[in-house]
Amino acid sequence: MKPMGPIPPYFADQRELTVAGKRAVDWVAEAGSPLFVYDVGIVRERLARLRAALPPACEIHFAIKANPLPAFLEAVAPLVGGLDVASGGELAKALAVKDAAHISFAGPGKRDWELEAAIAAGATLNLESEGETGRALAIGERLGVAPKLAVRVNPDFELRGSGMKMGGRASPFGVDAARVPALVKRLIEAGADWRGFHIFAGSQSLDTAAIVETQAATVALAARLADEAGAQPTLVNLGGGFGIPYFAGDVPVDVEAVGAALGDALAARPSVLVNSAFAIELGRWIAGECGVYLMTVIDKKTSGEETFLVCDGGLHHQLAASGNFGTVVRRNYPVAVAGKLGSEPIETVSIVGPLCTPLDRLADRVAMPEAGPGDVIAVFLAGAYGASASPAAFLGHGPAAEIVAGG
Numbered sequence: 453m454k455p456m457g458p459i460p461p462y463f464a465d466q467r468e469l470t471v472a473g474k475r476a477v478d479w480v481a482e483a484g485s486p487l488f489v490y491d492v493g494i495v496r497e498r499l500a501r502l503r504a505a506l507p508p509a510c511e512i513h514f515a516i517k518a519n520p521l522p523a524f525l526e527a528v529a530p531l532v533g534g535l536d537v538a539s540g541g542e543l544a545k546a547l548a549v550k551d552a553a554h555i556s557f558a559g560p561g562k563r564d565w566e567l568e569a570a571i572a573a574g575a576t577l578n579l580e581s582e583g584e585t586g587r588a589l590a591i592g593e594r595l596g597v598a599p600k601l602a603v604r605v606n607p608d609f610e611l612r613g614s615g616m617k618m619g620g621r622a623s624p625f626g627v628d629a630a631r632v633p634a635l636v637k638r639l640i641e642a643g644a645d646w647r648g649f650h651i652f653a654g655s656q657s658l659d660t661a662a663i664v665e666t667q668a669a670t671v672a673l674a675a676r677l678a679d680e681a682g683a684q685p686t687l688v689n690l691g692g693g694f695g696i697p698y699f700a701g702d703v704p705v706d707v708e709a710v711g712a713a714l715g716d717a718l719a720a721r722p723s724v725l726v727n728s729a730f731a732i733e734l735g736r737w738i739a740g741e742c743g744v745y746l747m748t749v750i751d752k753k754t755s756g757e758e759t760f761l762v763c764d765g766g767l768h769h770q771l772a773a774s775g776n777f778g779t780v781v782r783r784n785y786p787v788a789v790a791g792k793l794g795s796e797p798i799e800t801v802s803i804v805g806p807l808c809t810p811l812d813r814l815a816d817r818v819a820m821p822e823a824g825p826g827d828v829i830a831v832f833l834a835g836a837y838g839a840s841a842s843p844a845a846f847l848g849h850g851p852a853a854e855i856v857a858g859g
């Protein structure tokens with residue numbers, strides 16, 4: 453038997469799994485299987501808690517790549533100060549639910565049509581290079597508007613303990629810190645509307661002390677770069693990086709401690725930043741725990757010493773739970789038999805999907821209550837990087853239905 457990650461607190465004490473007030477088995481009966489259900493009530497609760505923890509000068513942005521489902525964005529957009537996008541496609545989705553003044557667009561390799569769409573709409577571009585800056589300025593000139601431009605900084609440090617490090621080394625993301633002041637001067641001289649800095653040092657960190665330390669270093673870096681550029685940034689986007697507990701032993705980020713420390717750092721900020729607004733941008737922390745992926749057991753079989761629950765859902769919808777989305781060692785996400793959430797485990801099973809690949813394993817030798825064909829299995833933590841970050845076309849099973857509830 454192997455351990456699994458913690459069931460999110462919103463569901464952990466239930467006898468039978470209920471999502472947004474409806475039994476999981478009823479969701480499946482109504483909307484089919486496999487199925488994602490996202491409970492916006494959970495997002496609202498988390499954002500209220502985070503809002504209360506952060507200093508007033510710091511906005512919360514949602515990085516929509518975590519869950520770009522239009523109905524989900526429509527529900528979440530009013531709950532956050534801004535939306536961060538990373539493609540022209542995401543930009544269009546964000547513009548459908550949020551004013552362009554509160555949308556920023558980061559990501560390397562933006563094509564001219566994407567730069568033009570952002571500039572024409574009035575969204576902020578987080579520039580990733582000098583070359584991109586030249587193209588954005590030329591497009592602004594052609595359109596006769598001063599483009600809103602921020603500079604994404606490749607910081608000279610990284611977020612410790614983060615699953616995805618994005619600073620402190622050569623990177624396709626952002627402009628090396630040493631070259632940023634000259635670029636800011638160039639933008640301002642060219643007549644652009646300089647919006648500030650975007651500094652993102654890493655993702656999926658559960659290390660509260662490391663997040664606090666990184667935020668303080670990020671504020672200090674923004675101040676140094678602004679001083680060297682001789683200009684005050686309108687907005688300093690401090691990045692994000694808050695992880696959520698996926699695996700056994702993981703402990704959630706102490707957002708109250710992070711907020712208190714950020715409050716101290718902002719209260720003591722250098723004078724060049726006194727008029728600046730700040731933001732943190734989060735994807736999985738906002739969306740991850742609100743989603744449950746529901747699938748139905750099709751077959752139960754044994755092979756050698758192992759018992760398999762073969763389900764109608766798999767890695768084509770929930771790649772991350774199979775351990776094939778940026779993890780080094782495969783570990784078990786929290787899973788449950790939906791109708792028996794509070795029951796004692798009596799058997800050890802591996803939960804696999806219908807794809808013809810041994811990678812399609814959503815839980816490896818976990819202890820479960822008795823389950824068999826027709827039972828609904830829940831895979832938790834499916835609200836971020838699930839449906840949109842999985843190869844739905846692989847093997848032709850098609851996409852899963854997605855339901856936004858609790859709005």
Ligand SMILES: *Cc1c(COP(=O)(O)O)cnc(C)c1O
Nearest residue numbers: 515518652655656733734735736
């Ligand atoms: C992906 C991404 C995020 C969101 O990361 P999470 O781990 O989901 O919080 C935020 N900012 C940038 C620049 C990103 O690329």
